[in-house]
Amino acid sequence: MEMDSTRFLRDSTIAVIGLGVMGGSFAGRLRQIGAHRIIAYDVNEETLAAALADKVIDAGYAKGNAVLAEAALLIFCLPLHDMIEFMKVNRSFFRPGQIATDIIGIKGGSAEEVEAVLPEYVDYVPGHPMAGREGCGYEMADAAVFEGANYIIVPSKRSGQESIRLIKSLAKALGCGHVSIVTAAEHDRRIAYTSCLPHVLATTLVNSASMNDEMKCFIAGSFRDGTRVADINAPLWTKLLLSDRKSLLTEIEHFRTALSEMENALQNKDEARLYAFLSEAAKRRRRLIHADRNG
Amino acid sequence: MEMDSTRFLRDSTIAVIGLGVMGGSFAGRLRQIGAHRIIAYDVNEETLAAALADKVIDAGYAKGNAVLAEAALLIFCLPLHDMIEFMKVNRSFFRPGQIATDIIGIKGGSAEEVEAVLPEYVDYVPGHPMAGREGCGYEMADAAVFEGANYIIVPSKRSGQESIRLIKSLAKALGCGHVSIVTAAEHDRRIAYTSCLPHVLATTLVNSASMNDEMKCFIAGSFRDGTRVADINAPLWTKLLLSDRKSLLTEIEHFRTALSEMENALQNKDEARLYAFLSEAAKRRRRLIHADRNG
Numbered sequence: 001m002e003m004d005s006t007r008f009l010r011d012s013t014i015a016v017i018g019l020g021v022m023g024g025s026f027a028g029r030l031r032q033i034g035a036h037r038i039i040a041y042d043v044n045e046e047t048l049a050a051a052l053a054d055k056v057i058d059a060g061y062a063k064g065n066a067v068l069a070e071a072a073l074l075i076f077c078l079p080l081h082d083m084i085e086f087m088k089v090n091r092s093f094f095r096p097g098q099i100a101t102d103i104i105g106i107k108g109g110s111a112e113e114v115e116a117v118l119p120e121y122v123d124y125v126p127g128h129p130m131a132g133r134e135g136c137g138y139e140m141a142d143a144a145v146f147e148g149a150n151y152i153i154v155p156s157k158r159s160g161q162e163s164i165r166l167i168k169s170l171a172k173a174l175g176c177g178h179v180s181i182v183t184a185a186e187h188d189r190r191i192a193y194t195s196c197l198p199h200v201l202a203t204t205l206v207n208s209a210s211m212n213d214e215m216k217c218f219i220a221g222s223f224r225d226g227t228r229v230a231d232i233n234a235p236l237w238t239k240l241l242l243s244d245r246k247s248l249l250t251e252i253e254h255f256r257t258a259l260s261e262m263e264n265a266l267q268n269k270d271e272a273r274l275y276a277f278l279s280e281a282a283k284r285r286r287r288l289i290h291a292d293r294n295g
Numbered sequence: 296m297e298m299d300s301t302r303f304l305r306d307s308t309i310a311v312i313g314l315g316v317m318g319g320s321f322a323g324r325l326r327q328i329g330a331h332r333i334i335a336y337d338v339n340e341e342t343l344a345a346a347l348a349d350k351v352i353d354a355g356y357a358k359g360n361a362v363l364a365e366a367a368l369l370i371f372c373l374p375l376h377d378m379i380e381f382m383k384v385n386r387s388f389f390r391p392g393q394i395a396t397d398i399i400g401i402k403g404g405s406a407e408e409v410e411a412v413l414p415e416y417v418d419y420v421p422g423h424p425m426a427g428r429e430g431c432g433y434e435m436a437d438a439a440v441f442e443g444a445n446y447i448i449v450p451s452k453r454s455g456q457e458s459i460r461l462i463k464s465l466a467k468a469l470g471c472g473h474v475s476i477v478t479a480a481e482h483d484r485r486i487a488y489t490s491c492l493p494h495v496l497a498t499t500l501v502n503s504a505s506m507n508d509e510m511k512c513f514i515a516g517s518f519r520d521g522t523r524v525a526d527i528n529a530p531l532w533t534k535l536l537l538s539d540r541k542s543l544l545t546e547i548e549h550f551r552t553a554l555s556e557m558e559n560a561l562q563n564k565d566e567a568r569l570y571a572f573l574s575e576a577a578k579r580r581r582r583l584i585h586a587d588r589n590g
Contacts, residue, residue, distance in 0.1 A: 130513065130514065130515035130516075131515060131516075132515060132516065132517070145516075149515065150511075150512050150513060150514060150515065152512075152513065178511075178512045180512045180513070187513075190509075190510065190513040191513060193503065193505040193506075193510065193513075194510055194513045194514045194515065194517075194518045195513075195514075195515055195517055195518065197500065197503075198500065198517035198518050198520075198521035198522075199517055200554075200557055201496050201500060201521060202517070202521060202576070202580075203557070203572065203573055203576035203577075204550060204553045204554045204557055204576075205492065205493065205496060205550065205553075206576050206579045206580050206583070207553045207556070207572060207575055207576050207579065208488065208492075208546070208549045208550055208552075208553050209549045209552065209553070210488040210546060210549050211488075211579060213582070213583075214485075215485065215488065215489055215583070216473075216583055217445050217447075217473045217475045218425065218445060218447065218475070218482075218485040218486060218488075218489045218490075219425065219445060219489045219490075219583070220425035220426060220427060220444065220445065220489065220490055221425075221426075221427065221440075221523075221524070222427070222489075222490055222493035222494055222497070222523075222524045223489045223490065223493050224584075225493075225520040225521070225523045225524065226493035226496060226497060226520070226521060226524075227493075227580050227583070228516075228517075228520045228580075229516070229517045229520065229521075230576045230577065230579070230580035231577050231580040231581055231584075232573050232576060232577050232580075233577075234570055234573040234574040234577055235570065237573055238566055238569045238570040238573055241561065241569060242561070242564060242566060242569065245561045245562075245564070248561060249558065249561055249562065251503070251505060252554065252557075252558055252561075254503045254504045254505050255499060255500065255503055256551075256554075257503075257504065258499045258500075258502045258503050258504070259495070259499045259547065259551075261502070262495055262498070262499055262547075263544065263547055266536065266537065266540045266543060266544055266547075267540075267544065269537060269540070271533055271537060274533045274536060274537065275529055275530065275533040277498065277502060278498055278527050278529035278532055278533055279529040280502055281497070281498035281499075281501050281502050281525045281527060282498075282525065282526050282527045282528075282529055284501045284502065284506060284525070285497075285501050285522050285523075285525040285526040285527075286526055287508070288501070288508075288510070288511055288514070288522070289519075289526075
């Protein structure tokens with residue numbers, strides 16, 4: 001039986017550490033699903049004030065000790081480096097029985113780094129809600145991002161079964177469509193294709209030598225959609241893309257191979273091959289979205 | 296002064312030739328903005344019946360003579376080959392003073408082909424609403440696609456000034472944000488980058504060797520958006536991509552060059568270069584969308 005998050009939401013205090021676009025989205029959605037008490041930590045007092053004004057948090061703290069004094073669950077929505085720093089600085093304020101989770105996008109090695117600084121009496125469940133969006137900062141937060149989203153849990157040596165069940169139940173309560181539990185290696189390999197590569201393609205498309213301001217009058221939905229995530233959090237993604245660059249380079253190679261098929265068909269005016277390529281893509285995309293909705 | 300479409304919409308009969316996704320969208324939007332009488336031609340009687348039931352057309356015909364007998368403006372929403380066939384078969388039913396426009400996505404050579412079969416007493420204004428969407432068929436039509444969209448007019452030898460002004464005014468009345476008037480060569484060169492290339496990237500991404508059914512649990516918005524147009528009308532796009540394959544191959548080459556920059560940065564663990572690449576992309580994307588909204 002899964003640990004149900006209903007009672008937890010009703011009785012416990014949840015802390016969001018870092019009120020950026022994802023932290024703000026978590027807080028907003030937790031409020032909507034009736035969380036009893038939501039508190040937050042952020043270095044920016046204006047962000048805390050904005051979240052308080054929006055009533056998505058009940059208290060905001062710019063110091064770690066205050067937030068650690070009362071939270072049962074800590075949702076870290078910080079880049080890895082800042083998360084580690086927070087844990088080092090506030091190490092002595094963690095309390096036994098607390099559960100920590102995160103949203104770090106690349107999992108290989110990160111759990112080990114976290115566990116080196118997190119007190120051993122804190123349960124740690126690495127997570128990855130596939131619910132990001134363009135832009136960054138609290139003002140870009142959107143409680144709706146969890147609706148139907150995939151959520152990935154990547155248990156570490158320090159993930160208790162009860163805590164894993166709580167995070168899984170909570171993801172479902174947030175509205176997520178599917179929760180997977182996989183190893184860090186499998187997570188990273190898959191994410192290199194499903195997330196890192198699309199970000200690479202979007203940023204590369206807009207960085208083409210063909211781009212200029214006059215193009216604004218010639219774009220349509222395909223270009224808008226294809227470049228949406230090009231409005232990227234550059235410091236965060238620089239670290240993410242580098243942290244599993246080997247998987248990503250493999251994915252870029254696979255992409256180049258598929259692109260060559262398309263190019264060869266164009267070069268040879270091979271209508272049948274081009275048609276087969278496009279038909280296969282349409283079939284795969286329809287199956288994906290169909291499966292996605294029912295999965 | 297621009298010829299105002301208001302009076303035209305109030306007094307004249309507009310025919311949509313081909314009630315697919317774009318024809319259906321035109322009819323639906325024309326109805327919303329108060330067009331006096333909308334008629335349609337389609338080979339599929341069920342489609343005509345559906346549009347009649349939706350009240351987006353006032354009459355539907357499966358024969359060209361009927362639609363040509365009463366329309367003042369003909370909006371061709373057919374692939375080039377079918378448009379040419381319609382004109383050949385129904386050549387004797389066109390009437391002097393009629394205006395024809397189209398939505399052919401690649402303009403080089405198409406106007407000449409059309410003008411070879413269209414009676415010379417019909418004005419012809421080649422157009423390209425940048426308002427497509429995924430999928431095909433009347434059931435995918437959406438009157439909202441014109442909202443804020445770019446609209447491109449590519450005058451030919453047979454485009455009267457009055458007719459160009461009418462189409463421009465009509466595009467604005469449909470809700471389009473910006474109407475450009477350019478040559479066929481300029482249109483095709485720009486479209487190769489802003490539309491053909493994004494379709495190539497979307498279909499290639501989903502056709503990568505990495506794709507499989509299990510990936511459905513690991514995708515997020517970046518993959519969904521990056522592959523949205525991969526659900527492509529394969530017969531139509533096979534012809535479109537081949538019809539200006541040289542421009543498209545140039546765009547693919549530009550893309551590969553930009554992709555190499557990203558790869559080199561990853562291979563060399565060059566954090567500064569990767570950060571510069573991502574920052575530039577974010578800046579370009581923000582400027583594009585800002586310009587787009589105010590353009």
